[in-house]
Amino acid sequence: MHESLKANLREIEQAQRWRRRRILTSPQGAQITVDGRPFLSFCSNDYLGLANHPEVVAAAQEGIARYGVGSGAAHLVSGHFEPHHALEEELARFTGRKRAVLFSTGYMANLGIISALVRRAEGILQDRLNHASLIDGAILARARLRRYRHRDIAQVERRLAAAGKAIRLVVTDGVFSMDGDMAPLPALAKLCREHDAWLIVDDAHGLGVLGETGRGSLEHFGLSAVDVPVLMGTLGKAFGTFGAFVAGGDDLIETLIQQARTYIYTTAVPPAIALATVASLRVAQQETWRRERLQELVRHFRDKVAPLGFALTDSNTPIQPLIIGDSAQAVALSARLEQHDILVPAIRPPTVPEGSARLRITFSAAHELEHVDRLIDALGACA
Numbered sequence: 001m002h003e004s005l006k007a008n009l010r011e012i013e014q015a016q017r018w019r020r021r022r023i024l025t026s027p028q029g030a031q032i033t034v035d036g037r038p039f040l041s042f043c044s045n046d047y048l049g050l051a052n053h054p055e056v057v058a059a060a061q062e063g064i065a066r067y068g069v070g071s072g073a074a075h076l077v078s079g080h081f082e083p084h085h086a087l088e089e090e091l092a093r094f095t096g097r098k099r100a101v102l103f104s105t106g107y108m109a110n111l112g113i114i115s116a117l118v119r120r121a122e123g124i125l126q127d128r129l130n131h132a133s134l135i136d137g138a139i140l141a142r143a144r145l146r147r148y149r150h151r152d153i154a155q156v157e158r159r160l161a162a163a164g165k166a167i168r169l170v171v172t173d174g175v176f177s178m179d180g181d182m183a184p185l186p187a188l189a190k191l192c193r194e195h196d197a198w199l200i201v202d203d204a205h206g207l208g209v210l211g212e213t214g215r216g217s218l219e220h221f222g223l224s225a226v227d228v229p230v231l232m233g234t235l236g237k238a239f240g241t242f243g244a245f246v247a248g249g250d251d252l253i254e255t256l257i258q259q260a261r262t263y264i265y266t267t268a269v270p271p272a273i274a275l276a277t278v279a280s281l282r283v284a285q286q287e288t289w290r291r292e293r294l295q296e297l298v299r300h301f302r303d304k305v306a307p308l309g310f311a312l313t314d315s316n317t318p319i320q321p322l323i324i325g326d327s328a329q330a331v332a333l334s335a336r337l338e339q340h341d342i343l344v345p346a347i348r349p350p351t352v353p354e355g356s357a358r359l360r361i362t363f364s365a366a367h368e369l370e371h372v373d374r375l376i377d378a379l380g381a382c383a
């Protein structure tokens with residue numbers, strides 16, 4: 001076993017895929033302290049800058065004072081606290097759906113949804129660039145998984161037509177996590193209606209960020225709960241806390257509570273975190289300047305980076321990757337930026353397709369325009 005692990009690790013290293021964890025000694029934010037050094041950071045998913053927001057922090061502290069730290073049990077045993085229930089009701093209201101149910105993480109929510117909704121050998125269609133947890137959900141369900149080319153509506157249509165009504169679910173990210181572009185949701189919703197399939201949207205990177213009031217990709221496109229019956233969102237990104245949820249109709253939510261194994265067999269998130277999320281959901285809706293700031297940062301960045309000759313993606317979201325191609329080159333560029341006290345991660349296969357290693361730049365409402373200028377200057381100097 002030792003020998004085979006060693007050989008495997010050597011292979012990872014030789015393929016330029018070695019990853020290393022950095023140690024933060026500050027809160028998440030535009031400026032962070034990492035391995036003892038201050039950096040300007042473009043690598044979190046804390047899009048609205050709420051992870052260290054004073055009202056969110058105060059709510060978590062109040063929650064700990066009232067309920068202690070641990071939830072002590074799964075939701076169906078004795079771990080479903082008052083703040084969990086209140087948060088579910090808030091999330092249902094926020095998403096304009098009948099009900100919502102909390103999961104401990106987005107990864108677990110996706111495993112739970114898919115394995116509760118499809119049975120062995122039933123058909124499921126997914127975008128090739130969907131998040132790993134959606135792909136893993138289909139594998140866990142032993143479903144018949146077909147993938148379509150990224151955002152290729154014509155291929156979705158052909159696959160649905162060829163399958164008769166055998167495809168039960170079509171699943172997509174709302175905003176793709178490594179590219180920042182959006183799924184063609186209106187077209188997918190229409191095809192799903194025509195072929196009697198349910199559309200599941202994982203809006204981990206859209207909720208809080210997109211749409212006038214932060215209701216995400218569905219608000220951006222003006223889609224309803226009829227168009228997208230299953231909406232999944234995470235709470236550890238734009239909302240700055242931790243956990244995830246699924247929103248939808250009564251039958252859907254009750255099915256998940258009764259049957260999703262990643263809901264049933266796991267400890268509930270600490271109640272203080274749910275209380276903090278109620279606060280962050282409120283701030284995210286009220287402080288519209290955070291979404292406006294993000295749009296301004298993105299516009300500024302795209303205008304300024306274009307003349308430097310980098311390959312941008314088709315993204316108007318706070319995820320603005322620069323596609324480099326070669327893994328070693330992406331890593332080298334990330335290391336040079338680090339010498340300018342700027343943190344931007346190099347994302348390599350297998351997280352992204354072969355030959356598309358990239359710098360994944362993400363913006364947060366905590367950034368100033370001046371931070372973007374510093375990034376642009378450093379990119380100019382390092383390229």
Ligand SMILES: *Cc1c(COP(=O)(O)O)cnc(C)c1O
Nearest residue numbers: 105106107131173177204234236
């Ligand atoms: C981050 C992410 C998840 C997983 O959510 P966690 O709460 O971090 O487990 C699921 N789907 C997408 C698209 C994500 O980006």
